[in-house]
Amino acid sequence: MNSYANALTRGCFVAIVGLACGLAVWVGQARGEAAGTDTEKELIAILKSDAPKADKAMACKKLAVYGGAEAAAALAPLLDDPELNSWARIALEAIPDPAANKTLREAAGRLEGRVLIGVLNSIGVRRDSQAVEVLAKHLNGADSSAAAAAAAALGRIGTPDAASLLESVLNHSNPGVRNAAAEGIVLIAEQRLVSGEKGEAKGLYAGVRDADVPGQRRLEAIRGLILIGDDEGRQLFLSCLKSEDRDLFGIALATAREIKTPEIAEAIAADLTQRASAEMIASPQLTIVKAIYGAGNQWADVTDALAAMVRGGSLFVQASNGLAGDPAPGVVKELRLTYDLGNERKEVTLREGEGLQIGAELPPRDIRAVGLVETLGDIGGPVAVNAIQDVAAKGSWDVRAAAVRILGEIGDASVVPALLRAAQGGGVLAETAVESISQIRDNGTDAVLCDALETAKGADRVILLEAIGRRAVTAALPRVLDELKKSDASLRIAAIQTLGMIVDYGNLDALLDLAVQSDSAKEVDASIQALVTACGRMEERDGTAEKLVAAIRRAPSALRPRLAELLSTVPGPKALQVLRDLGLKGDDAVQDAVTRVLGEWMSADAAPVLLDLAKNGSPRYRVRALRGYIRIARQLEVPTDDRIAMCREALGAAARADEKRLILEVLVRYPTVLGLHLAADLVGDPELKNDAGTAAVTIADKLPADARAAIAEALNRVIQAGPGADVVERARQVLAK
The missing domain is CATH 1.25.10 (Leucine-rich Repeat Variant)
Incomplete structure (x- = not known):
């Protein structure tokens, strides 16, 4: 078992002890509370x-x-x-x-x-100290399981006699007894260490370390000797830290997390710097310029998806539907890729199923160096932060990735420059760096980002804008709005995306104007996505709906459906009123969008609008509106009486048998006397006779006995209508009850 498993075992032991203590407290309370x-x-x-x-x-x-x-x-x-x-x-x-x-x-x-x-x-x-003699008999007995249990009991008792007894059998001929004795001694040593008796604890630990016992016991003893904290313990820690033995190295990291002193952090930092520098690999930067996947006239842009997969100038890519779903079903697709590797631009086409390694393949993950980084992250403090910043700049790729991630957990505003530099490499590292900036708890980080935006250029500016958006740095809003005046397309797109996360209600029109007025399809798409985020953040829902209405009125016809869909992000009376008007008076594309949005509405207040559209809207979308209305009756929180009343309204608006069957399902799911009558009313419809009869019988069978008169009247109507023989038989059985 390695040291990580050892630490887990110790954690389980602590949990068990805690559970036992909790049970003891409960028993004590019960003794005082339940007399008599x-x-x-x-x-x-x-x-x-x-x-x-x-x-x-x-x-x-x-x-x-x-x-x-x-x-x-x-x-x-x-x-x-x-x-x-x-x-x-x-x-x-x-x-x-x-x-x-x-x-x-x-x-x-x-x-x-x-x-x-x-x-x-x-x-x-x-912890019966008088039981030592009894336990000694079993410790030296033939039953190794009993010997192990006796040793564990002696370890819990922890008296000097118990310790001496366990030490006397550390060289026992039975390996199981030796292991049990070592385990008991470690338990006693733990007690001595906690109580401050370091000298006695050291002697106990050393005895186990030097004995012929399983490796797990020796690792426990080594951990204890390190935790004592004297010169010998420090040297033992350094020896384990530099050891090529995985378990010893692991125990060094585990104890470092317990000790957490600057001295320990410095030792780990020195070893990390040496390892990370030795593993550093210089590779040309890989930039994905353009990537599309598909066939014929059906292509999906996968540039961003591939760019996010780049790892330190290396990328293995395979042309498959995993890149973008299946943009051209039924045919063999291809990936058309343009990329820069260093100063060299290349273009390549891969048929579906083919793969390509771009750049040098990365070496295997340096688990030891990554372990050092993660341990420093758990220790924290200035020494750890400085060391992790160092390897974030010059370590191997996997070490840099770990360092960049951890800086967001333990760093303050001072680590922002290091994270921004890491983000310059693009790919996974850039995504990790930006996410880390967003996680820094130091509020001074916002000011650092705003100041950096004053002087940054090109790709660095794009990274800063993304970080500002992730952190929702509202103080940067004036600067980000200024980016919309720039000619650089990538900066404008980045600014639009950031505005989605920081724009306020007063400046929402800036995003709406971009969506309505821009000649760039990319900017329009980015603006719509940003508006989804921004509108969802607005507290002034009705006011936001008004702004969307104004934008819809001045937008090109092709854009109006997309803007109409945004009304779902500000649910409320105003949005529903606007959607109703658009659903009744808008062009075909807008009515299409409105009925789709309302069909997925997550509150019952959309029901009247959907019913209105089902009755008075475009014939092309009435069925969709009615189905949305029925969905609310079936799925959302509605009082039962209102739900059944909705079913009656839906039946009045339904022209097709398919929708009437959906209504019958609702009536069966929520059985009432009125629902029974509604179902029975449909048995005269030749298309629905069997479905309605089945529904009526099922509802009747679920109703209470005090509804017997209504049940009899409805089921007699079913029998007279003569649906299938099985339905009639079921109706008679329910009547007989």
């Missing part, structure tokens, strides 16, 4: 009777609260029973009277196998 409900004598009587074992188990549980010396004696025979052993021990572990200790000691002298191991564990839980 069941007496100890009554519970003991159950134990001595011929009562079922389940009753005896429950009595044991209650004796954990009420039991005393008499209960301890009565519980003793149950320890011999494999089915009741654990129940008896629950009580004995909790009973405060010393008689419980005596009962367990006596049982340990006569029992064998699993019931014995359970008793030995309970002795450890009670």
Whole structure:
């Protein structure tokens, strides 16, 4: 087991101890709160009777609260029973009277196998110092499982006699006994270390380290020797840190996370700098210029997707639907790619299924160096931050990626320049760097980004704009608005995307104007995406809806449907009113967009608008509107009476059998007397006779008995209508009930 698993094991041990302590507190509280409900004598009587074992188990549980010396004696025979052993021990572990200790000691002298191991564990839980002699017998016995349990109990007891006894069997001929003894000694050493008895703890740890015991025990002892913190411990830490043995290296990192001193951080930083510099690989920068995937006249732009996959000047790309779904179904597609590697531009075409490695393939991940970075991140402090900044600039790719990520967790505003430099490499590293900037907790970071925007140029400016957007730096709004006046297309797109995250209500028109007036398809797309984010942030929903209406009125006809869809980001009375008007009076494309948006509306207040469009809207979209109305009745939170009333309205607007069947499903899902009548009314329709009859019978079967008159009237109508024989038979069965 490596050191990380060791740390996990220790964590589990702590959790178990905490659980035991919590149980003890609960038992103590129960003892004080529940006096008089069941007496100890009554519970003991159950134990001595011929009562079922389940009753005896429950009595044991209650004796954990009420039991005393008499209960301890009565519980003793149950320890011999494999089915009741654990129940008896629950009580004995909790009973405060010393008689419980005596009962367990006596049982340990006569029992064998699993019931014995359970008793030995309970002795450890009670830390019975008088049990050392009894435990010694089992420690030297033939049963290695019992020996392990005895050793663990001695470790919990932790007296000098217990420690000496465990030390005496560290060289035992049985490996299992040696392992159990070492485990017990480590437990005692832990107690000594916590209580400040470092000298005694050191002797115990050293004994385990030098013994012929499993590696896990030796690692635990080495950890303890390092935690003592003297010169020998520091040298041991450095030795483990530089060791090529994975477990020793792991224990160094684990203990460093516990100690967290500047001295430890400096040692790790020195080793990290040496490793990261040795692994550094200089490679030309890879930039994805243009990438499209598809066939014929159906292509998807995957430039951004590939750019985000670049790792330190290296990229393996495969032409597949994973890049952009399936833009041209049913045909073999291709990837057309233009990229710059250093100063050289290349173009390549890959058929679907083909792959290409661009740039040098990265070496295997340096797990040790990454582990050092992550450990420094857990330690924190100026030493750690400085060391991580250093390798973020000059380490191998995977080390840089880890460093850039961690700087966002532990750094302050001072690390922003380092993260911005890391982002210049593009690809995954750039994405990680920008995300890290957004995670920095230091509020001074906002000012640093605003100041940097004053002088940055080109690609650096794009990175800054993205970071400002991720952090939602509203103070940068005037500067970002100024970017819209620049001629550089990439800067304008970056500024538009940032505005989506920081623009306020007063400046929302700037984004709307871009969407409406720009001649660039890319800018229009970016503006619409930014408006989705921006409108969703606005508190002035009705006012935002008004701004969207004004934009729709002045927008080119091709853009109006997309702007209409934005009304879903500001749900409320005004948005619904506008959507209703557009759905009734807009052109075909707008009506198409409106009915799609309303069909996915997530609140029931859209129901009247949908019903209006289903009755009075364009015939082309009435079915869609009606189905949206039925969806609200079926899925959203609506009072039952209103839901059934909606079904009645929907039936009045429905012209096709398909929609009427959907309404029947709602009536069945929410059975009422009115719903039963509505279903029965449809049995006269030849297209719906069987469906309506089935629905009516199902509803009737779910209604309470006090609706018998309505049930009889409706089901007789079903029978008279004569749907399928099976429906008629079911109707008669329900009537018979």
